[in-house]
Amino acid sequence: MEVMRILGVDPGLARLGFGIIERGPGDSLRHVAHGCIETEADAPLPERLQRIFHRLTELCREHQPSVMAVEELFFSRNTTTAFTVGQARGVALLAGAEAGIAVMEYTPMQVKQAVTGYGRADKRQIQDMVRILLRLSSAPKPDDAADALAVAIAHAHTGRLGELEARLAAKNRTGWVWERGRFR
């Protein structure tokens, strides 16, 4: 099986978390890098968006991921926050598309489910699972970077399920049936 490199993104304007992992043979996961893109609150908004766009473009060139996985946001304390985060998110999705890589979106519940097997896990549980799954000695900091790694892991796990489902569908089309855990 081919190694897949995934860039996870937790969108934000003041601080955008990113995390890069690899999914290798036997679904093994390997940590590559993580960090934050920060922008100054007193800088003009167009400049802040440019910084996010250019930095993500650089990360794509440097690390050559084949997929960008971005957290899908539905809720927010208020619409002003939603507008602000939405602007940063739009620029992040554009950076992935312009870099020519696949851009996938995952809801917070999908991330929780894929990382911990439990859709209502709390922030601390997710960070612990990220640390354990990537065999890190301590939880990745800051939280935004840990969240970005979680989205990348979610894609690694969900993508694998998607492949199994596709293979299963192909088997079914040729007369095979998935029964009690194997094809018959």
Place this chain on the structure above:
Amino acid sequence: MEVMRILGVDPGLARLGFGIIERGPGDSLRHVAHGCIETEADAPLPERLQRIFHRLTELCREHQPSVMAVEELFFSRNTTTAFTVGQARGVALLAGAEAGIAVMEYTPMQVKQAVTGYGRADKRQIQDMVRILLRLSSAPKPDDAADALAVAIAHAHTGRLGELEARLAAKNRTGWVWERGRFR
């Protein structure tokens, strides 16, 4: 006085309005172009954002505006709409910044005030004023394009005030005083 070309933008994901005007000698306004960038609801989000980004980049190259004026959005029916519009808006601001032109933001109230002289004008009043100020035979369609022209006009009017204020400040620094409508 130099002619200033302004690209007004009314952000939206399914439909983004644009309007290009010129402010010439004696603060005269001239209509150059208006229209909409539309994206398909069933297309992937990153592709829709790319379309907006590329089309706005083309418009900047084609019409060479020196300023992009964008409506600043604070309110929305719900946070999901805010996220959606925010994403398109972020990409629009980025397109202006990447084209190397000044990007200015105006609140809906500033636009109303600058176009009609009345901060609580309704949509119809604004469209009538846009038609009259640009000497168009009928109201520009669709509404998103008319709104974009209104933002451009707001910049033309407000920008003029800003210049007067800057000149005034410069005069003050050199010992001149603005009094009863002229410098003394």
